[in-house]
Amino acid sequence: MLKISHLQKHYRGFSLDCSMEVQPGMITGLIGRNGSGKSTTFKALLGLIHPDGGEIEVFGKKAEELKPEDKQKLGVVFAGSGFSMYLTAAGVANIMKSIYPDFDREEFLQQCRRFDLPTDKKIKEFSTGMKAKFKVLAALSHKAELLILDEPTVGLDVIARDEVLNMLREYMEENESSSILISSHISSDLESLCDDFYMIHAGKIILHEDTDVLLSDYAVLKVSEEEYEKLDQQYLIKIRKEAYGYRCLTNQKQFYMENYPDVVIENGKIDDLVVMMEEQV
Numbered sequence: 340m341l342k343i344s345h346l347q348k349h350y351r352g353f354s355l356d357c358s359m360e361v362q363p364g365m366i367t368g369l370i371g372r373n374g375s376g377k378s379t380t381f382k383a384l385l386g387l388i389h390p391d392g393g394e395i396e397v398f399g400k401k402a403e404e405l406k407p408e409d410k411q412k413l414g415v416v417f418a419g420s421g422f423s424m425y426l427t428a429a430g431v432a433n434i435m436k437s438i439y440p441d442f443d444r445e446e447f448l449q450q451c452r453r454f455d456l457p458t459d460k461k462i463k464e465f466s467t468g469m470k471a472k473f474k475v476l477a478a479l480s481h482k483a484e485l486l487i488l489d490e491p492t493v494g495l496d497v498i499a500r501d502e503v504l505n506m507l508r509e510y511m512e513e514n515e516s517s518s519i520l521i522s523s524h525i526s527s528d529l530e531s532l533c534d535d536f537y538m539i540h541a542g543k544i545i546l547h548e549d550t551d552v553l554l555s556d557y558a559v560l561k562v563s564e565e566e567y568e569k570l571d572q573q574y575l576i577k578i579r580k581e582a583y584g585y586r587c588l589t590n591q592k593q594f595y596m597e598n599y600p601d602v603v604i605e606n607g608k609i610d611d612l613v614v615m616m617e618e619q620v
C-alpha cells in the first residue's frame with residue numbers, strides 16, 4: 340500500500356533517513372517525540388516538500404507518478420491543513436462532492452450530526468476538538484484506501500480522543516482492505532489501535548514491531564547491582580543506571596521470567612519502551 344525507502348531530508352541540525360511500510364488492511368503507527376521527523380516524513384509523502392533522496396511508493400507506483408485518480412484514494416489529516424475556516428460543514432460537503440466521486444453528502448452530514456458538529460456553523464467557530472473531529476470525518480468521507488493522519492488527536496481531551504480513535508476503528512471495520520498511517524507523540528493513544536509501530540527518533544527509525552509482540556515480549560527489568568552482575572545480558576536492548584541498580588529493556592521477557600524468577604519484571608507500556616528506546620547508551 341505504501342513503501343518508503345531511505346527517504347531523506349536534510350535541514351540544519353536535522354537529518355531524516357526513514358524507511359517504513361504500510362500493508363493493506365493494517366493500521367501502522369509512527370511514534371516519536373516533538374521534532375523527531377514525523378511531519379517531515381508526512382510532508383514528503385504528500386509531495387509538500389521535496390525529498391533529498393530515497394523513494395516513496397504509493398499503491399505500487401512511485402509518488403511522483405501518481406495520477407489525480409490515485410490521489411483521490413488518499414485521505415489526509417494534517418496539522419494546519421484543511422478547509423477555509425469561513426466555510427460551514429455543509430459548504431465543505433459541497434466542495435468534497437465536486438472533488439470526490441465516492442463522496443456521499445448526506446452520509447457525511449449525518450455523521451457530522453452524530454458527532455455533534457453543527458452543519459450550519461462556520462468551522463472557525465468550532466472548538467479545537469470539534470475541528471479535529473471534523474477533519475477526520477472529512478478524511479474518512481470518500482472511502483479512501485490509504486489514510487495519512489498526522490497527529491489527528493493532538494490537543495484533544497480524553498473523550499474527544501476516544502471518539503476520534505473510534506471513528507478510525509469503525510472505518511477499518513467497514514473498509515477492510517484500507518490502511519491507515521497515523522502519527523502521534525503519545526503512544527498510549529495508539530496502543531489499542533495500531534497493528535504495528537515504527538518509532539522515530541532524531542530522524543531515524545529506531546524500532547519496528549508488531550503491537551502484539553511489543554506487548555507480549557518487551558518488558559522492563561528492575562535489578563540491583565548484584566542481580567545485574569549475574570544477569571545474562573544478551574537479550575537486553577537498553578540499560579539505564581538507576582539509584583537502586585539498573586533498569587533494562589528486553590524483547591525476550593519470557594527468557595528472563597523463566598531463568599530469573601526473582602527479578603522484578605514490569606510489563607512495559609509502549610510509552611515506557613519509547614522513553615528507553617530513545618536513550619543513548
Ligand SMILES: Nc1ncnc2c1ncn2[C@@H]1O[C@H](COP(=O)(O)OP(=O)(O)OP(=O)(O)O)[C@@H](O)[C@H]1O
Nearest residue numbers: 350351353371372373374375376377378379380524
Ligand atoms: N522548513 C524547515 N526548515 C528547517 N528545519 C525544519 C523545517 N521543517 C522541519 N524542520 C526541522 O526538522 C526537524 C523535524 O521536524 P518535524 O516537524 O518533522 O518533527 P515532528 O516529529 O513532526 O514534531 P512534532 O511532534 O513537534 O510535530 C525539527 O528539528 C525541525 O526544526
